[in-house]
Amino acid sequence: MNNLDLSVDFAGVTLKNPVTTASGTFSARESGEFYDINELGAVITKGVASEPWAGNPTPRIAETYGGMLNAVGLQNPGAVAFIEQEISYLKDFDTRIIANVAGRTIEEYCSVVEMLNETDVAMMEINISCPNVKKGGIGFGTDPRMAAEVTKAVKAISRKPIIIKLTPNVTDITEIAKAVEAEGADGVSLINTLLGMKIDTQRKKPVLANIMGGLSGPAVKPVAVRMVYQVRRAVNIPIMGLGGIMTGEDAAEFIMAGADIISVGTAALVNPTAPVDILQELKLYMQEQGFKTIADIRGAFNA
Amino acid sequence: MKKILTGNVICNDQIANDIYKMQISSSHMGTIRAGQFVNIYLEDKSLLLPRPISICDADENSITIVYKVVGKGTKELSAYKTNEKVRVSTPLGNGYFIDGKKFGGQTDDYKGKTVTVVGGGIGVPPMVLLARKLKEKGAQVTAAIGFQEEPFLVEELGKYCSEVYVATDNGTSGFQGNAVQMIREKNICSDEYFSCGPKVMLRALSDFCAEKDIPCQVSLEERMGCGYGACVGCTCKVKVKTEQGTEIQQRGVCKHGPVFFGEEVAWDE
Ligand SMILES: Cc1cc2nc3c(=O)[nH]c(=O)nc-3n(C[C@H](O)[C@H](O)[C@H](O)COP(=O)(O)OP(=O)(O)OC[C@H]3O[C@@H](n4cnc5c(N)ncnc54)[C@H](O)[C@@H]3O)c2cc1C
Ligand SMILES: Cc1cc2nc3c(=O)[nH]c(=O)nc-3n(C[C@H](O)[C@H](O)[C@H](O)COP(=O)(O)O)c2cc1C
Ligand code: FES
Numbered sequence: 279m280n281n282l283d284l285s286v287d288f289a290g291v292t293l294k295n296p297v298t299t300a301s302g303t304f305s306a307r308e309s310g311e312f313y314d315i316n317e318l319g320a321v322i323t324k325g326v327a328s329e330p331w332a333g334n335p336t337p338r339i340a341e342t343y344g345g346m347l348n349a350v351g352l353q354n355p356g357a358v359a360f361i362e363q364e365i366s367y368l369k370d371f372d373t374r375i376i377a378n379v380a381g382r383t384i385e386e387y388c389s390v391v392e393m394l395n396e397t398d399v400a401m402m403e404i405n406i407s408c409p410n411v412k413k414g415g416i417g418f419g420t421d422p423r424m425a426a427e428v429t430k431a432v433k434a435i436s437r438k439p440i441i442i443k444l445t446p447n448v449t450d451i452t453e454i455a456k457a458v459e460a461e462g463a464d465g466v467s468l469i470n471t472l473l474g475m476k477i478d479t480q481r482k483k484p485v486l487a488n489i490m491g492g493l494s495g496p497a498v499k500p501v502a503v504r505m506v507y508q509v510r511r512a513v514n515i516p517i518m519g520l521g522g523i524m525t526g527e528d529a530a531e532f533i534m535a536g537a538d539i540i541s542v543g544t545a546a547l548v549n550p551t552a553p554v555d556i557l558q559e560l561k562l563y564m565q566e567q568g569f570k571t572i573a574d575i576r577g578a579f580n581a
Numbered sequence: 582m583k584k585i586l587t588g589n590v591i592c593n594d595q596i597a598n599d600i601y602k603m604q605i606s607s608s609h610m611g612t613i614r615a616g617q618f619v620n621i622y623l624e625d626k627s628l629l630l631p632r633p634i635s636i637c638d639a640d641e642n643s644i645t646i647v648y649k650v651v652g653k654g655t656k657e658l659s660a661y662k663t664n665e666k667v668r669v670s671t672p673l674g675n676g677y678f679i680d681g682k683k684f685g686g687q688t689d690d691y692k693g694k695t696v697t698v699v700g701g702g703i704g705v706p707p708m709v710l711l712a713r714k715l716k717e718k719g720a721q722v723t724a725a726i727g728f729q730e731e732p733f734l735v736e737e738l739g740k741y742c743s744e745v746y747v748a749t750d751n752g753t754s755g756f757q758g759n760a761v762q763m764i765r766e767k768n769i770c771s772d773e774y775f776s777c778g779p780k781v782m783l784r785a786l787s788d789f790c791a792e793k794d795i796p797c798q799v800s801l802e803e804r805m806g807c808g809y810g811a812c813v814g815c816t817c818k819v820k821v822k823t824e825q826g827t828e829i830q831q832r833g834v835c836k837h838g839p840v841f842f843g844e845e846v847a848w849d850e
Contacts, residue, residue, distance in 0.1 A: 308810035308836065311583040324813065332831065337804040339814040341630045348806065350813050353831065495629055547807040548629050549622065550585065550670070 282564055283571050286319065288516050288539050289439035289464035291400050293319035293374055296572055297529065297557040300520050300543030301325055301378035301403065301443075302350065304553075306368045312550035317557060320374035322541060323364055325405050327380045328389040330356035335487040340476045345497030345522070346544055347474050349488035352380045352405075357393045369398040376441070378403045384431045395437045402438055403518075404428065407445035407470040419445035419470070422457035429461035439464035441518060444509075446472050446498075451505045452512035459513040467518035467541065468509060469502045495544040496522040503535045507581075510536025524552070526559025533572060534579035583671050583809065584609065585622060590665045591643055593658075597733040599650045600703075601659050605667055606643050613639045614676030615711035616777070616800055616840045619646070620808040621658065622668040628654050633808050633835070635777070635800075636672060637706035638713070638737070644669075647706035647734065673808050674839050677711055677775055677798050679718065692719035695771040698742070699760050699786055700726040701778020705734050707800065711775055712741035725769055727760030727782070761785040774843075776800065787843030797843040803834040810836035818847040 284295035298320040315321060333353025340347040368375050377399040381387035387404060394402055406419035406428055418424045432440055442458040444451055446469040455466050471492025476485040502521025509517060519537025523529055529540045545552035569575050588605040596602045613636055620631035632654045638645040650659050661667055696715050698708040705726050712722045724738040727748040738745045747755030748763040756763040761782055776786050777800035790797035806812035815834040819841060820827050829847050832838065
């Protein structure tokens, strides 16, 4: 497999391969106990806010057919602790660091971006899917105008490329993608989780303490592939594709739909070594198909 | 490095109503501490997440788990036949602190000490390996175990414990009531208590130990996603002493636990 070139340029940053870890399903030390993180093109860290967030009460995890629900609620130790503990540990690895940023207000996003400007992160991924925001409780990610506003604000202060992470819980995702592109987003990632729910019919109660949670895993893959396909036709900026990627061929499917790089989330809970296994399978698939580059995979797709 | 291993089922027998004991060959497990658990990765891919199960006993070439059939995953497990393959992780979590000085000043030296292992229902299995390790360290070990109805693992505990007290909710076997009521009524005294079982029981034991000012360690259970600290799914609340006083902080059950000191746990939170 020596003649394969998996390297990708994403918003001006070169990744040695297109495989990354989805935010919230990767932790430097813990995931690194199962595989060598140097192998990955980039790692994406858990969402971080300017101050520590406690997250939601437990149970926060539920299994569903072909997927899972989570209501972690963006528990995180805050940017200061995150930079000290996670970034300082990750910076010695030969992989790009993409920090996922959470916020309830535009100011909050901005203050995290400002702090991360000073660190070794290569890019920042802005999670605009949080349901709680200052202005009337509408998610930033579901309203094109507000999505644009956040993008504009963080772009104005960021010294690193900005990826906006889009939510699938909208009628037309291309509208949001176009809105953030217009404000200078360097890339988009999609999708975040789909809002879901599970009821314990024996106890006659919701399974999650938070009642509702985010659906991820293989069950969401067709939705994600469709959205990547639609957004690829609507914008010119690079796309990170994710949602239910479990195998190397799933990764190739996202690339054919229009993704430049891909991210592995729930699969890493189902199998801790999934990110590196998927990379290996992608290489095998490329070899079988006679593809030499990631661009070859994309070019082979006909709709 | 932590790993996912493929072991062979050595045996998988029903030992009580809905309770199974499975021995799995696994030569590359590494060091196992009592109170650690393994993730079992199931064959049925619609059962996406691994199932966390405590290690009940272990030797160089195998581990034993004891589990209750409660849903589809444990149902699948119960159907595994001898020589079938089973995918398990290497040991996860911290286990009981019996190997060195930790928080409460416990030491390695259990010689001349009496300890009690307290198990409730499906919390009894990890007490077997724990009792063995404590005995190896020179402790005199007593077991106080409670069940809804049918006791199990009594004989196994008997190998390492000088006394095994049994309680059942309906009194069909041994003491009528739960394990902590039995400890109180039978005045089962010791220098330290170790426990795994339902939260109400763990809390009752922790209260009992607080009254007597005796250290206790409890193993908590929480819904898990990954089981290795990546998803932040499985938190519990603990009391942490800071310069300003006591502060409630969140800890990952799979990573920092599942064992905590009774006095650390913020039960009401
Ligand atoms: C650290 C730890 C150690 C455990 N040790 C044992 C043991 O030694 N013996 C034993 O019988 N049981 C043990 N359990 C509980 C065991 O994990 C569950 O009974 C089992 O996962 C249920 O799976 P299921 O598919 O049969 O049930 P279902 O109810 O169909 O499970 C559905 C989902 O919920 C999760 N789940 C259900 N109950 C629990 C639970 N109590 N804790 C965590 N996740 C759960 C499952 O993993 C699965 O994702 C332990 C749990 C933890 C957290
Ligand atoms: C337990 C868990 C925690 C997550 N936390 C975050 C987060 O902090 N920030 C974020 O942008 N997305 C988060 N996500 C969403 C994932 O990054 C990803 O978008 C989604 O799970 C779909 O991909 P998958 O099906 O491969 O998991 C989380 C997902 C899971 C399962
Ligand atoms: S189960 Fe994922 S962090 Fe504990």
